[in-house]
Amino acid sequence: MPKLTIDDLKRIKQEKSQIFALRMGEIPFEKTRHVLLCSGTGCHATGSLSVMDSLQQEINQQGLSENVIIVETGCNGFCALGPIMVVQPDGIFYQKVKPEDAKELVESHFKGNKPVERLMYSEPLAKKKVIPKLSDIPFFSNQLTRVLRNKGLINPESIDEYIARDGYFAAAKALQEMTSETIIEEVLASGIRGRGGAGFPTGLKWRFAFQSKNDVKYVLCNADEGDPGAFMDRSILEADPHSVIEGMVIAAKAINAHEGFIYCRTEYPLAIRRLQLAIDTAKEYGFVGENIFDTGFDLNIEICQGAGAFVCGEETALMASVEGKRGMPRPRPPFPAHQGLWKKPSILNNVETLASIPQIILNGSKWYSSVGTGSSKGTKVFALSGDVNNIGLVEVPMGASLRDIIFKIGGGIPNKRKFKAVQLGGPSGGCVPEQYLDTSVDFEEIVKVGAIMGSGGVIIMDDQTCMVDMARFFMDFIQEESCGKCTPCREGTRRLLEILEKICEGNGEPEDLATLEELSYVIKDSALCGLGQTAPNPVLSTLRYFRHEYEAHINEKHCPAKRCPALLKFEVDPERCKMCGVCFKACPTNAIIWKKKEVAVIDKEKCVKCLTCFSKCKFDAID
């Protein structure tokens, strides 16, 4: 197949302009509808593929196959409500669609033009008010999508659809009209900082690598999204893989590299499949490979699969892993811009960063920096999860407040529980309590309240979460994932974990808190890489804001959130018990004795302390 030119790109965009006007709801309904069905990992798990089959069958049977087109899109971001589908140009949003719903959808909506109300979204806070249109749902309407602009809109497996959304125009511009210097200038001026966590200015990183003299250089993409609770990179790779590849082409031109690697977690099989397909089609079209856009510029891109090691998200460890070695970090300098992969100058950028680059080149640095705060420009994608009504991905301008993200977009805390803390930045981050909810989220402000931006995981916790147990959870994670190279991290995190376990088991002593703090600071000061240096953050931030919980565990041998089994009595309080029997029905070992109109009693011989009754009881009656 001949390589495409900029004129071909324009032609493809023109050909598809009507389709996208329809899919974006910009033109009124005439006779064609597009059903945008989410086909991301989340919706696959909840059955979107079988929904698609039965929907297609029903459409065919009703003779509507000409007028109703099903489009498999990438991850829509509102994963908790999957399978999700959006019908355009009507703009109707359907959630939790099941294969059995196909008949009704086709007959009522597609044939009778009467949308099916029972499958629509309802507002969790405002008395279950039904909101039919996607554009009216606060979860979507309060977002500003730039990086995620193509999610739920294009078929990620079609390169033409990406082109129709201005895809590869930026690469053409960068290669044909710009030099390395002007690209770097533009990226620097945009103010974009690395979205992987550290927030280093991307343009500066590129400049260092550009200035490094060598015949061989590498451009790498970090798709080893290891922070638990962060899934924006997965979503981008599944929904818009070409945006990352285009970003890499531009980055390669900027530093003059001809080899690229995408280091992707093996836990993301769908992302890897779509990426590979995207690379192959980009090669066919001539956007990757030799003599790209007839400019004489070459770039090969390969996927390198991880093998399950959190530390490989650290840049020097990642490069060791690409070299086929154990993923252990090494001291810097030399920085990768001078000596990276195979000791050659290299840059490593995060998925979200690279996916932002094409738009910066196309729309200009001014456009990009028009939103954001003084030091943090552009938008940031956050992954909301935990105890929040609207779980999913949200993109907002830098500087949005935590309160807006959690309550306005996230829809607040489910089951009428109280907000307790929000964990930001993964295992390297910290827990932020209620009094700081008005903090505006940018790289600097977040650090002031004891957390970090990290990759953008936002995990919300309600009042049933024990903060000592959370610190223990993170430390368990970190000591397991510590690569073992440097002593402070290998030994220090293990000792921190032991102390936290001791406290959770009710054997804590008052002096433990001082030891935790001292040890934490020693690890922060002396560990080799970012993983170790930030490892104590969850301990320090919980100690800072929830010290009283630690003290309750130690002094009163009491867990206020009722999560630490060793500190619980497993007794029902007759005063608070409403005799409803929910605990009786839920108990897996039949350890609860209960009859109608009687207070429940726990048989401690049979009880396995699984805490099921605690989570089921609505009256907080078990101690």
Add this chain to the structure above:
Amino acid sequence: MLNRERPEHPDITLDMWNIIDDIITENQQKPGALIAVLRKSQDVVGYLPSVLMDYISSGLNISKSEVYGVATFYSLFSMTPKGRHTIKVCMGTACYVKGIKETVERISNEYKLCFGGTTSDRRFSMESVRCLGACGLAPVVVVGQDTHGDVKADNILNILNRYE
């Protein structure tokens, strides 16, 4: 076929050896291919017996200690046989907050299974995995190729019953 004697192993059939030879030949000249070779070989056999690691070591001309070092470093690799169905339990933060601990305890109690272990009838193996990025469905458990969301202690046993 590689010009090398194949060791005997009860879990590695002739077909498997042929595929492994292809994997090694394909990657022999490629720098940094060890992790990919180990991953693909494990996909074929199900785990990495030590004779297989030695075979890969001589095939790629990489020292045994380096192969073993890499295989033990990454959590993806296993040196013990797996059950017919692997239960991967997501131990990410979102799943933890949503109660994956109780789910794990239910599995452990029912099948006498711990992380990294296999039931005596080789029906199930259980592994803990880092965040699967499906936090919207938390708590998440993957059995074989199937991802199950909202897996609470109450419903996990019903799900596992479907896998014989």
